[in-house]
Amino acid sequence: MSSESQMTSAMKEIVGEANVIQDPDRTKAYAVDGLTPKAVVSPGSVEEVSKLLAHANSEKLAVVPRGNGTKMAQGGVPRKLDVVLSMLRLNRMTEHDVPNLSLSVQAGMTLSAVQEKLAATGKGSFLPLDPPYTGQATIGGVIAANSSGPRRYLYSTARDLLLGLKAVSPNGDVVAFGGKTVKNVSGYDMTKLMIGSWGALGVITEITTKLLPLPEASATLLASFDDLSKAGSLTRRVLHSVLLPSAMELTDGNAASRLGHAGKYLVAFSLEGVGEAVERQLVEIGEMAKKEGVSEAKVFRGDQDRAFWINVRDFAAVAGASVILKSNVVISKTAELLGMYEKIAQAAGIACAYTGHAGNGILKSYIMENVTAKTDPVVDLIGRFTAEAVKCDGNLVVESCPSGLKTKISVWGQPRSDFAVMRRLKDELDPAGVLNPGRFVGGI
C-alpha cells in the first residue's frame, strides 16, 4: 500500500468514507496556489478534528484548514499541502445566551447564517463584524484571518469582541481558552493569540462572542467631493468630534462609480443607534460637509442604506479586482495615502479603485487589470505602495492576488523585529509544521 493510500485509509477510518474526497477531479477545486491536496477531509465533530490532527502530526502531513474558501487567494504559497481540512460540517450554534448577550458558534457556520438567526431571536441582536463575503465566509475563517469591515470604526474587531474560543492544537489536543464572561484574566489570553493567526497555531472549532442589541435606527449619509483634501478634512472633523458614526468610508471616483455614485471622491457615513442620535448626526455631518464644500450629499434609509454597505463590504466582488492590497497606517494619513497611491498608479498606467476605513487608517487598493500581462509593473507598484505605507508608520498586506505574483513579492510585507518571537511561538506550538506551513508572515 502506498503512503498516500495509507494516509487516506487512516482518515477514512476517522471521519467515514463519505467525508473524504480523493478523486483528483474533485480535489482540484481545493488547490491552494496551484498545489492540489491529496485529500479533502470533512470532520463531523471536534473529536474527529482532534484525531485527524494527531494523525497528521505523527505522519508530518501538511494540513490547510478551510471554510468556504473566501480567503484561499491570501497568504504565501504553502510549502507543502497534503490535506485540506474542511470545517463546514461543524456548523452549529452551540449556545445562544440571549439575556447574557453572548453566543457560542462552531467554526463552519457562515456569518450571514449567524446574523439571520440572531436578528430573528428575541428582541434581535447581532455580531458586530462585517467582513467581506459575509454571505459565504465562515466564522472560523473570519476569526482565523481577523477579517473586518467598515463598521469596525464603532464596533472594533474580533480581538475586542471574542470572549473565548475552542481549538484543536496541531498535536491533536482539544483546548479551550477564555470563557463566556466579558472580563477574564485567568491565564494567558490565548483567544487573542489565535485571532488572526491564520490557523497556524491551531484549528479553531468554536468561538464565544459578545453580541450587541440591534440598533433602533440607521441611515447613511453620502458626501461627494471634487477635492481629496476636503474629503479628508471632513473625515478628520468627524473623527475628532463627539459624533459616533459606525462607519466612515472614503473612496475614490472609480470605486464610487462602481458603487453607483458620481464624484471624484466619496465619503460615506453609517449612522446607527437611537433614532434621535441618528437624525442629529445626519444634520451635523451634513453641515460639516457643506463647510468643506461638498459637491453632492445624499441620505439613504432602509433597503438603500443596507444595500450600500453590503456593496462597500463586498467591494472586491463588486469590482472584480485581480489584486487586493490592504494598507494599515496612522489614522490621519488615510486620505493623503489615497492621493499618493492615485499618483503612483496613474504614472504606472495601472487602473485601481480605492476604499478606505478613514477612521481606522485602513486603505484598500483594488487593481483592476489583467495582472499576468503586467506582472513587473504590478510588482513595482506594490513595492511603491508598501514604501508609502511604511512612511506613515504602517504596513501593507496583499489580501488577494494570483499565485504567479506570489513568488515575486512578499504578501505579508517584511517581518519586523518581533518576528523572532512569532517564529518561536510557531515552533513551540506546531513543532512538526502541520498547520498551513509557509502561508503566514515570514513563511511560518
Add this chain to the structure above:
Amino acid sequence: MEKETMIGELVRLVGKDNVLHSEMHYKLYEYDASLIRSKPDCIVLPTSTEQVSKVVKFAHDHKIRLIARGAGTNLSGGSVSIQGGIAIVMTKMNQILDMDIENLRVVVQPGVVTLDLKNVLAKHGYLYQPDPASEKVTTIGGNFGENAGGPHCLKYGVTSNHVLGAEIVLSDGQVVQVGGKALDNPGYDLMGVLGASEGTLAIVTKAVLRIMPKAEAVKTMLCIYNSIEDGGNTVTAIIGEGIIPATLEMMDNLTIKAVEEAYRVGFPTDAAAILIIELDGLKDGMERLTERILEICRLHNVREIRVAKDQAERDKIWAGRKGAFGAVGRLRPNYLVNDGTVPRTRLPETLARVVEIGKKYKLPIANVFHAGDGNLHPLILFDERDKDELERVHAAATEIMKVCADMGGTISGEHGIGLEKLHGMSMIFSPKDIAAMKRVKAAFDPLNLMNPGKVLPDTEKAA
C-alpha cells in the same frame, strides 16, 4: 552568583542611584496589595529602555530570576518576588513620550500613573478609557500586565483593548517593537497575549495607547434598593432590554456603611444595595434611555433614584465607589478580595452563594462589584494574626472561585492569577489548556526567569 557580586554588577550597569539593597528597601518592595510577601535580592529602578535591556540581559546570562513592578497595587501576588532575584521597578520611567492626538494615540513609558495621563488628556478633551479603581496610583505598565479593568469596561473594554503597540524587552535582553500606532500589523497578535501575562513573558518599556474624544453627555444615576436581589435582577433586566450603559456598579450594605463612614458621600446606610448606572455618548435620546432604565428599576422595586445634576454630584458618587476597597479596609485589619466573574445573568444566584459561604465560614464579606460585567469583588474581612480565621479565609476564597467556575464563569476577571489564584486554574482549564499556555511561555522565556512561579500552575499537579 553571590548577592554582593550581583549588586556590584547592577550598580555598574545602571548607576548606584538606581540600585537599592538595604533591609528597609527590601521591606518596601516585598509586598503588593495581596497577603503575599517575599523579598527580592536586589531592587533596580531603570531610567531607560537601554538600562532595562542591560539588566535583563545580565539576569539572562547569569540565570537570575527577575520581576517587573509598577506601583505594586497588584491584588494577587503577581508583583511579589516569591523566588527572590531582581525586582525591576519601572516607576522612574514615567514620561508621556508622544501626544499624537491627530492619530488618537499616545505613547507612554510604563511608569506613567494612569490618572496622571487621563488628567493630561482631559485638558485636550480626550480620554483613555480604562479606569481601574486604583488609577490614582497604578501605572500603565502594571495595568497592561494585569489587564486591569474598571467600571467603564462594560462599554469600552479592558486595558488590553486599548493598548495597541509596545516596545518590549525580551527575556534575553533583546528590544523589539510589537504592534504600533497603525492597526492590523501582520503576524500573531503578540500584544494580545502580552496583556494579562503578568510580566511572565516580557517587560514593556513603551506602550502605544488608543485615546478617544470625550463623550458629549454623561448621565449618572444612583439607585437604592431594600433587597440585593432586586438590584441584581435590575442589572440582568437592563442588559436583557438591549441597553448597554457605560457602567453598572453595585455595592451591598456592609460596603455602603463603610464608604459612608469613611467619605460621607451621602449613601443611605440602611440600604441593602445601591446600583450606580452611568450612560454616556450623544445627548440625543439620552433622556428617553434614562427613563427606560428608571422604569426597569421601578419594576424591580427600587426604593429611591437620585440622578446626578452636575459634575460635582457625579464625582461624589464615584468617589464613594472608587474608595470602596479602602473604606472596607478600615473595618478589620485585613481583607482578601475575590475577583470571580460569572455570566451576568447568573449574578443574583452567585451572590446568594457568596452570602452562604460567608455564613458557613463565619466571616464578614462586603460585596462591591462590576455588576454589568458579572465581575464580583467579595471582600472577606479578617485579622491575619488569627491563624484559624486566616485558614477559613483561604477556604472561603477557594469556594467562591469554585462557585464562579461552576456558574460558567471564571476565577479572575481583572485582578490576575498571580500566586494567589494559581490553585484555582484547574477549576477552569484542563491540563492540555495549560500545556498550550506553557508553550507560549517557553517561546518568550525559555529559561523561565521572568516572574517565575506565577499564572501557570504545575501541570502535573493540576492534572
